[in-house]
Amino acid sequence: MTHDSGGRLLVIGWHNVEGTWCFPGARGAGLRGLARQLRTLQAVANVVPLAAALADLASGRRLPPRAVAITFDDGYRDNLTLAAPLLRELRLPATCFLVPGLLDRTARAWWEELASAVTNARAPEIVWEERTHSLRTPVEQAVATRALSDRLKQHDCTVRETALDELTGLLDPARGYTVDEHFMDWDEALRLQEHMEIGSHSLRHAILSRESTRQQYLDLWTARRQLQERLGVEAAVLAYPNGTAVDYGPTTLAAAAAAGHAHAVTTRRGVNRPATPRFEVRRTVMDPRRGVRDLRKLVRDILRSSDGPPPAMPSRSAAPQVGSAP
Numbered sequence: 001m002t003h004d005s006g007g008r009l010l011v012i013g014w015h016n017v018e019g020t021w022c023f024p025g026a027r028g029a030g031l032r033g034l035a036r037q038l039r040t041l042q043a044v045a046n047v048v049p050l051a052a053a054l055a056d057l058a059s060g061r062r063l064p065p066r067a068v069a070i071t072f073d074d075g076y077r078d079n080l081t082l083a084a085p086l087l088r089e090l091r092l093p094a095t096c097f098l099v100p101g102l103l104d105r106t107a108r109a110w111w112e113e114l115a116s117a118v119t120n121a122r123a124p125e126i127v128w129e130e131r132t133h134s135l136r137t138p139v140e141q142a143v144a145t146r147a148l149s150d151r152l153k154q155h156d157c158t159v160r161e162t163a164l165d166e167l168t169g170l171l172d173p174a175r176g177y178t179v180d181e182h183f184m185d186w187d188e189a190l191r192l193q194e195h196m197e198i199g200s201h202s203l204r205h206a207i208l209s210r211e212s213t214r215q216q217y218l219d220l221w222t223a224r225r226q227l228q229e230r231l232g233v234e235a236a237v238l239a240y241p242n243g244t245a246v247d248y249g250p251t252t253l254a255a256a257a258a259a260g261h262a263h264a265v266t267t268r269r270g271v272n273r274p275a276t277p278r279f280e281v282r283r284t285v286m287d288p289r290r291g292v293r294d295l296r297k298l299v300r301d302i303l304r305s306s307d308g309p310p311p312a313m314p315s316r317s318a319a320p321q322v323g324s325a326p
Contacts, residue, residue, distance in 0.1 A: 006062035009053050009272040010045075010298060011069045011265060011283040013239075016076040017083050020182050021115035022145070025289045031082050034288035037295050041068055042090050044299050049093040051197060051236045054263045054281060057274055066299070070094040071265065071283065073201055073239055074109075075102055075184045084195040096192060097201035097239035100226040102183045107204040109179050110164050111149055116177035117168045118145045126170050135171075153242065156210045186230055199237040200224050200261070207242050208252045216251055220259040236262045243267030243283070253279045271301070 017034055019025030041047055046064035053069050056062070070087070072079045075098045087094050101107025118141050125134045126144070129151065133144035148167065152160050184192065192198070202208065203223040208216050220238065227235040238261040240248045245268060256264045256279050263278045270282030284298060 006065065006067075007057070007273055009048075009057050009063060009067045009069060011050065011071060011272065011281060012041075012295075012298070013071040013073055013265075013267070013283050013285045014083070014288060015073050015285075016182070017078040017288055020076070020112055021119055021177070022112045022149075023287075024142075030078075030288045031086075033290065034083065035086055036292050037286065037288060038070075038086060038090055038092060040292045040295055041070070041299070042092060047092045049197060050095040050199075050265075051262070054237065054272075054278070057272060057276070058263075058278055060274055068299070071199075071239065072096045072196070074205070075099055075189065075201070076182055077184050077188065078182075079196075080184055080188050080192045084192060088195055093197070094195075095197040095199050095237065097199040097237075098184075098189055098227065099201045099203070099205045099241075100223050100230070101204040102179055103186045103189055103230075105179055105185070107179075108161060108164070109177075109183060109205070110152065110160060112182060113177045114149060114152065114164060114167065115145045116175070117171045117173040118148070120173040120175050121171040122174055123170065123172050126167070128167065128170070153207055153247075154210065156212075156215070157204055157206045189231060193231055193233060197237075198227060198231055198233040198235055199239055200227055200235045200259075201239050202241050205241045207247050208240060208255075209247050209249045213251050213255075216255040217258060220255045220261070224259045224261065238264040238279075239283075240264060240266055 018030040045066045045068040048067050048069055050069040079096055121135050134140045200223045203219045224235045227233055238256050243266040263281055265281040265283045267285050268282050269284045272282050
């Protein structure tokens with residue numbers, strides 16, 4: 001086997017820690033799960049700062065064996081209140097990708113707004129685009145939320161927000177939703193940067209491939225400039241919203257470079273090597289509530305190409321944790 005220790009980087013991403021309207025979960029399960037996952041990484045990997053690791057990888061400089069970078073997307077408040085203290089305790093570096101439009105409340109967290117409207121709908125069902133979605137049980141609500149979200153992702157920001165307003169009217173929710181419920185503001189982002197590197201996640205969390213060429217360039221340039229001006233950070237790395245292969249394109253790659261980013265990360269799974277395109281960095285998204293099984297497999301995969309014997313993987317019973325296992 002050909003070993004390439006020092007030439008591989010695994011990037012792992014999280015979003016919220018505890019449950020939200022869009023990502024419901026039992027109270028406390030997210031923090032317990034994230035704690036176990038991060039402690040597992042601390043035990044079996046070398047956790048490195050993302051921007052520096054990507055720069056080293058691209059230039060051919062060696063990374064530590066079993067190099068892993070930690071990221072969080074969107075700017076959920078519990079990244080500051082829950083994830084940051086845990087990272088500080090474990091002395092693990094991480095990057096948080098922020099959306100300036102959410103920080104200043106000029107953008108809508110449409111996925112959370114939609115999930116809130118569906119969960120709190122007074123209507124027993126909704127007909128949208130000639131399809132009927134029953135809303136009578138939590139399972140039906142989850143199915144409807146996913147289906148409606150998938151449809152909204154097909155549009156640019158302007159059309160999506162118009163459609164969201166129409167959906168909200170049909171759903172007739174018993175309560176409204178505001179970004180303040182789950183997301184940090186600029187003051188909280190200033191506190192967060194004491195604990196994490198800051199990257200950009202676009203200005204409005206637009207699905208960039210759905211936007212015009214002009215809008216993509218303007219969005220990414222404005223987002224990075226605002227992060228620089230308000231937080232004093234370079235925001236060298238961009239994370240594409242949604243981040244699948246259909247959510248960005250050649251125009252997006254060019255716009256990211258023109259905005260001054262050095263790298264951009266996707267949500268396409270894989271391990272990064274020196275030949276990985278700088279603006280298509282592979283990243284695996286994790287759910288903190290799923291424990292460490294998936295994480296163990298990811299780390300095993302990267303260990304296969306590392307020099308020397310791998311460290312023993314902690315068992316479920318032996319892994320350090322906060323509270324009981326989820």
